[in-house]
Amino acid sequence: MTALSDHRTAARPTMADVAAEAHVSVKTVSRVVNHEPGVRPDTAERVRAVIERLGFRRHDGARLMRQGRTFTIALVVEDLANPFYSQVGAAVEREARIRQHQLITASAEGSPSRERAVIEALVNRRVDGIVVVPADESASSDAVLEASHTPIVYMDRPVRGTPRDTILSDNHGGIRSAVEHLVAHGHRNIAFYGDDPAFWTARQRRDAFVATQQSLGLPTTPRVSMGPHSPASVHESLSQWTTGPEPITAVITGNNRITLAALLALRELRLPLSLVGYDDFELAALIDPPVTVVHQDPAAMGQKAAQQLFARLLGDESQAQTVVMPTRLIVRASGVRRGTPNR
Amino acid sequence: MTALSDHRTAARPTMADVAAEAHVSVKTVSRVVNHEPGVRPDTAERVRAVIERLGFRRHDGARLMRQGRTFTIALVVEDLANPFYSQVGAAVEREARIRQHQLITASAEGSPSRERAVIEALVNRRVDGIVVVPADESASSDAVLEASHTPIVYMDRPVRGTPRDTILSDNHGGIRSAVEHLVAHGHRNIAFYGDDPAFWTARQRRDAFVATQQSLGLPTTPRVSMGPHSPASVHESLSQWTTGPEPITAVITGNNRITLAALLALRELRLPLSLVGYDDFELAALIDPPVTVVHQDPAAMGQKAAQQLFARLLGDESQAQTVVMPTRLIVRASGVRRGTPNR
DNA sequence: TTGTACGCGTTATCAC
DNA sequence: GTGATAACGCGTACAA
Numbered sequence: 018m019t020a021l022s023d024h025r026t027a028a029r030p031t032m033a034d035v036a037a038e039a040h041v042s043v044k045t046v047s048r049v050v051n052h053e054p055g056v057r058p059d060t061a062e063r064v065r066a067v068i069e070r071l072g073f074r075r076h077d078g079a080r081l082m083r084q085g086r087t088f089t090i091a092l093v094v095e096d097l098a099n100p101f102y103s104q105v106g107a108a109v110e111r112e113a114r115i116r117q118h119q120l121i122t123a124s125a126e127g128s129p130s131r132e133r134a135v136i137e138a139l140v141n142r143r144v145d146g147i148v149v150v151p152a153d154e155s156a157s158s159d160a161v162l163e164a165s166h167t168p169i170v171y172m173d174r175p176v177r178g179t180p181r182d183t184i185l186s187d188n189h190g191g192i193r194s195a196v197e198h199l200v201a202h203g204h205r206n207i208a209f210y211g212d213d214p215a216f217w218t219a220r221q222r223r224d225a226f227v228a229t230q231q232s233l234g235l236p237t238t239p240r241v242s243m244g245p246h247s248p249a250s251v252h253e254s255l256s257q258w259t260t261g262p263e264p265i266t267a268v269i270t271g272n273n274r275i276t277l278a279a280l281l282a283l284r285e286l287r288l289p290l291s292l293v294g295y296d297d298f299e300l301a302a303l304i305d306p307p308v309t310v311v312h313q314d315p316a317a318m319g320q321k322a323a324q325q326l327f328a329r330l331l332g333d334e335s336q337a338q339t340v341v342m343p344t345r346l347i348v349r350a351s352g353v354r355r356g357t358p359n360r
Numbered sequence: 361m362t363a364l365s366d367h368r369t370a371a372r373p374t375m376a377d378v379a380a381e382a383h384v385s386v387k388t389v390s391r392v393v394n395h396e397p398g399v400r401p402d403t404a405e406r407v408r409a410v411i412e413r414l415g416f417r418r419h420d421g422a423r424l425m426r427q428g429r430t431f432t433i434a435l436v437v438e439d440l441a442n443p444f445y446s447q448v449g450a451a452v453e454r455e456a457r458i459r460q461h462q463l464i465t466a467s468a469e470g471s472p473s474r475e476r477a478v479i480e481a482l483v484n485r486r487v488d489g490i491v492v493v494p495a496d497e498s499a500s501s502d503a504v505l506e507a508s509h510t511p512i513v514y515m516d517r518p519v520r521g522t523p524r525d526t527i528l529s530d531n532h533g534g535i536r537s538a539v540e541h542l543v544a545h546g547h548r549n550i551a552f553y554g555d556d557p558a559f560w561t562a563r564q565r566r567d568a569f570v571a572t573q574q575s576l577g578l579p580t581t582p583r584v585s586m587g588p589h590s591p592a593s594v595h596e597s598l599s600q601w602t603t604g605p606e607p608i609t610a611v612i613t614g615n616n617r618i619t620l621a622a623l624l625a626l627r628e629l630r631l632p633l634s635l636v637g638y639d640d641f642e643l644a645a646l647i648d649p650p651v652t653v654v655h656q657d658p659a660a661m662g663q664k665a666a667q668q669l670f671a672r673l674l675g676d677e678s679q680a681q682t683v684v685m686p687t688r689l690i691v692r693a694s695g696v697r698r699g700t701p702n703r
Numbered sequence: 704t705t706g707t708a709c710g711c712g713t714t715a716t717c718a719c
Numbered sequence: 720g721t722g723a724t725a726a727c728g729c730g731t732a733c734a735a
Contacts, residue, residue, distance in 0.1 A: 029508070029509075072503075072507040074480075074483060074484050074504070074507075074508065075484055076425075076484070076486060077481075077484045077485045077486070078421060078424065078425045078430065078485060078486055079425055081421060082419075082421045082422055082425060087421065089464075096450060097446055097449050097450040097453055098443075098446055098447045098449075098450035098451075098659070099446075100441075100443060100446070100642075102446075103440055103441050103442075103443070103445075103446030103449070104441045106440050106441070106446070106449075106465070107439060107440035107441035107467065108441075110440055110465060110466065110467055111467065114466065114467070119464050119466065119481070119482075119485070120464065120465055120466070121432075121462050121463065121464050121465075122449070122453060122463055122464075122465045123453065123457070123462065123463070124450065124453055124454065124457070137417075138420075138462070139462075140417060141417050141418055141419070141420045142420045142421060142462070143419060143420070143421055160415075161417070164415035164417075165372065165415075165417060166372075277642075277643065277646070280646055281646070284646075298642065298643065299443075299620075299641065299642065299643070300620065300641065300642070300643050300647065303620070303623055303624070303627070303647055304643065304646055304647060304648075305647075305648045316441070
């Protein structure tokens with residue numbers, strides 16, 4: 018009766034091994050392991066002793082297969098080393114851990130095809146749900162997700178096709194607050210440096226900049242430069258727009274990386290421009306002058322996404338919803354001072 | 361014959377469903393799915409067509425259970441949002457992905473008991489191996505790991521007990537390079553601000569500082585202050601050590617966070633001290649003066665750890681080894697200039 | 704080339 | 720209270 022698993026006993030005892038040793042059935046062992054009621058205390062104690070002695074550990078893979086749920090969710094992003102994503106990751110992991118779930122993280126490295134492959138692999142593993150920062154707007158995994166009924170929550174960028182839960186950041190509001198802040202301090206000629214317009218967020222922020230400028234009646238000379246940007250490209254553009262007619266007196270940068278490029282360029286050119294950056298960053302306060310930024314809260318976004326996902330896992334069947342998370346302007350010296358040297 | 365799974369067919373077709381539909385056996389379906397030889401092209405084609413039509417996806421959980429391996433590794437750290445760990449995570453994930461494995465990431469939040477619980481959960485899931493940045497030196501999960509034969513690689517900090525593969529950073533060499541750099545620029549009175557001595561790395565760096573000072577014949581006045589530190593505590597200590605006899609002219613900080621605290625304190629006190637920080641950080645080059653740092657390479661450490669783990673998974677049975685990864689001094693202005701104002 | 708029977712380790716069902 | 724047995728979905732061994 019136990020000969021069957023005898024040769025494996027040494028390696029990894031199963032419930033059958035425990036059962037044989039304790040002279041009970043596997044089901045009883047299962048009951049004890051899972052703290053189910055209906056086991057006489059002394060039986061339970063005997064089983065526990067054997068479990069301890071044999072070093073038995075429940076095989077969750079088998080358990081989860083039986084139950085049909087894996088108690089695992091996944092997060093797919095572009096690059097886990099990016100501070101934005103790592104904060105999202107930490108928040109999602111936390112929500113998962115609180116609910117006794119585990120988190121599989123995967124990088125798609127910005128490639129839609131790799132993202133598709135990653136998502137399919139996750140679906141094959143029967144993860145209970147997925148949070149994705151999509152590489153592009155083509156819902157390339159839609160069919161797979163649909164067929165497998167795997168709940169998904171998109172973050173930071175929307176995706177075409179079937180409406181899905183989506184957590185976005187208020188790009189428009191963020192840019193507007195930046196422009197208004199600069200205008201309140203007397204600026205009228207402001208330049209915007211955005212990222213590669215292939216990114217949805219880059220386009221959003223650019224459009225918000227243009228729209229806000231118009232609504233505030235600012236000069237409509239086009240002072241928008243989209244990336245990809247390098248310190249050199251920003252440098253060149255800055256030296257043009259600061260000379261000639263109606264020179265710019267302030268700059269808004271569309272993300273972290275471009276803020277860095279602009280800071281380097283401004284430093285080299287020794288230009289006393291005001292600056293508001295998109296995305297807060299560590300040590301923004303230690304730069305001279307401290308950098309005013311539009312702060313998105315990646316942790317809050319990640320938490321929200323995970324919460325939405327778990328709501329679905331708990332049976333929420335309501336319509337897919339899009340949540341726009343607010344941004345916050347963190348005012349530091351760089352956006353306030355005007356005409357003072359930048360270093 | 362198929363009545364059995366009929367009611368589930370709509371939801372998640374299994375190989376049995378495909379087999380029934382294609383009028384072949386499950387085994388043949390399995391062969392097609394796994395690209396095994398020995399299937400007539402037209403049979404394979406017919407099966408593929410049904411797979412496509414039904415939207416069948418192999419259940420990897422069942423597959424992996426059968427095979428005894430999960431093709432999953434895990435990473436346990438203190439906090440995924442910490443740049444050091446997120447870079448480690450990205451590197452580990454990359455190595456995993458290259459080898460068709462998936463990565464489960466988990467935070468232990470610095471708590472040994474939580475770490476233990478997390479590791480046990482991972483072992484229960486039968487992850488193939490684990491990379492851990494241990495919360496403390498007590499090998500609290502040793503018994504579980506031993507019993508389950510789960511390979512483990514420790515990172516950044518060693519653990520007592522059974523020798524295990526361990527990837528460390530050259531704390532001693534890093535600190536020595538910092539001290540030597542300062543001494544080469546004429547400094548003789550240097551202070552060291554370390555983190556909480558509960559951390560192994562903090563003690564290592566402190567000891568390295570003291571040892572290097574002695575070996576270089578520097579004044580042995582104890583200028584060591586261990587944390588936890590805040591900007592205020594560094595502030596207070598600095599104002600003492602810069603007054604009185606033999607005032608310090610340079611500072612070495614034991615990690616990222618303390619570097620930040622020191623920068624704030626130095627700025628407030630308007631002290632023209634030289635500074636070398638441990639850990640590189642984004643924008644270190646943009647601070648005025650740019651900050652000289654001892655750079656550890658978290659990505660390299662993570663990669664090395666993952667590679668070591670996979671070597672074990674591939675059957676490497678050699679003795680556990682400890683690898684010490686080199687650090688690199690990145691010289692920027694803060695450690696070079698002497699007696700010039702700090703801002 | 705294809706199929707049958709069974710096992711992976713657990714939980715669910717239902718009987719005792 | 721406790722146990723026998725059948726799933727979960729797939730792969731392996733071996734037969735046809």
